[in-house]
Amino acid sequence: MFILVIFSVILGMIMYTVYKQLNKSSKIPFQYDHAIIMGGGIGGMVSAAYLTKYFKRITIIESDDILNDTLMKSTPEEILNYRCRLESPTSLGRSGVSQIYQLHVIEGEGYKIVRELFPHLEKKLFNEYNVRTYSLKNEARLSVNGVLLNQNWPEDILWLGLDRFTFETVLRREFCLQFPNQIEWKCNTRVTQLIVDQSSNFVHGVKCRPKKNIDSTSFDLYGDFILDCTGRNSSSTKWLKEDFNLNVPTTQIQFGCGYLSFIGERFQTGNSSLDSKSVICSTVDIPQRNVGCYITPIREIKSTDKNSLRMLSKIAIHCVNSEYPPSDSYEHLLEWVKERLDENFYSILKFTKVYSPLIPYHRVASHRKYVEVLKKKWPRNFILLGDSMCTFNPQFGQGMTHACRQAKILNRIFQDNHYQLEEVSYIYNRRASTISEECWLISTANDWKTPTLKVIQTDENGQSRTDQRDDQSIVTENEQMKPPLIVRILQWYIYWFLQCANQSGQLSVDIMCVINQLNSPFILLKPTTLLKVCCKALRKN
Missing domain, CATH: 3.50.50.60 (FAD/NAD(P)-binding domain)
Incomplete structure (x- = not known):
């Protein structure tokens, strides 16, 4: 009797599975x-x-x-x-x-989605447009909030x-x-x-x-x-x-953000550690440094010049706090970069041949609905x-x-x-x-962290509130302009996480996977990682 019951259950499961499959295939x-x-x-x-x-x-x-x-x-x-x-x-x-x-x-997860939907796209980009992917492990120099990430990565991430x-x-x-x-x-x-x-x-x-x-x-x-x-x-x-x-309900955060972008051909600087890196990025480090720079390749090219690195790169100067880079001439831009950015960026830009106009863009804000x-x-x-x-x-x-x-x-x-x-x-x-x-x-x-931050919030009743700090508000800690508690916790945690990532290849991979949206931010809160970050903070304090 028991065997008969078991057989009936198994037969029922099989029939249900077959029914589901037939039902799926018969859908309009x-x-x-x-x-x-x-x-x-x-x-x-x-x-x-x-x-x-x-x-x-x-x-x-x-x-x-x-x-x-x-x-x-x-x-x-x-x-x-x-x-x-x-x-x-x-x-x-x-x-x-x-x-x-x-x-x-187009970051890791986004490009993965596009490739799945358009399977022939990558082949066309690579074969017809001289586009390729770059190794963030071996071909990149990445600095986040003033911290150079460790280059000894245990795994790789590809950059298009x-x-x-x-x-x-x-x-x-x-x-x-x-x-x-x-x-x-x-x-x-x-x-x-x-x-x-x-x-x-x-x-x-x-x-x-x-x-x-x-x-x-x-x-x-x-x-x-x-x-x-x-x-x-x-x-x-x-x-x-x-x-x-x-x-x-909305929140709009205005922080004086702007870009200046152009395309250029990179040439050897004489510094092999720089010339070997195709992707070189440094985010702003507010409020200590309100300017960042991003150099990313867009196409490989042929060149008869032995000093050419044989790539065209998109070069973008990014700023906050309204410290906009000049766009009237490349010479003026070089002088501006020399005063505000790491000398490595000045060296690269000095040995770059400009192929396009310098195009500014200043209408940028974070806006959540x-x-x-x-x-x-x-x-x-x-x-x-x-x-x-x-x-x-x-x-x-x-x-x-x-x-x-x-x-x-x-x-x-x-x-x-x-x-x-x-x-x-x-x-x-x-x-x-x-x-x-x-x-x-x-x-x-x-x-x-921006010194001249402006925050506009609108609620469900349509009532708006605008708060703005001047350059002294960070010093005086204006109560109205204090970040929400979750943001303050994040600022503290990210700061000490990056100090650890400076010495850890795995933590550098983890933060880049989050930035590329390949993994959830919760990967940065693994128990072993949390312990490392807290110990780092306690030792420094």
């Missing part, structure tokens, strides 16, 4: 009809690629002319030439991404040497080849407002108009699901207030993704990977198939905000 190809994505940048394309499994058709609305022949049909050499000689993104129809020529990196302009252009070409029919692009088009039903808390679609002709007639697009991937200049908080009387606290007040089929939800101090290069990770979270929610479409935005807001919080804490722990 698309669960939903139409998704609308506002914004055709990297976040928009990655989201669209995931959603092709669930929606019969997808419309991407993009304000810029990103499918023009210059971008879509140019040779690799022509793309590089355009990138090097153009001073303004508007000349290639990219006015909506004025920071596109600044330093961007590529500029955003090329990456986005090649990715969009691959995207259009991979999804020629299912996805419709509406370029040169602006979304002017949402089409909503307040009583059901639902967004039915969007109102649009052509960008170049403001007097032209607007038109409506209707969809089952709406994504805002328009980035740091998103209008969603304004629309949600107008259409649902919904105030999205706490969509998760609104719970079911939030519209049922509408989400923010990437910079539309949260933007960061760019010195850690988190933005593009943050967007890719949120798109992957959205895919998992649809993949689970446990939720009604009307529930997806609530589930997504909670999970995606966890990703934002990780990146936000890493970024703002540094932001809060």
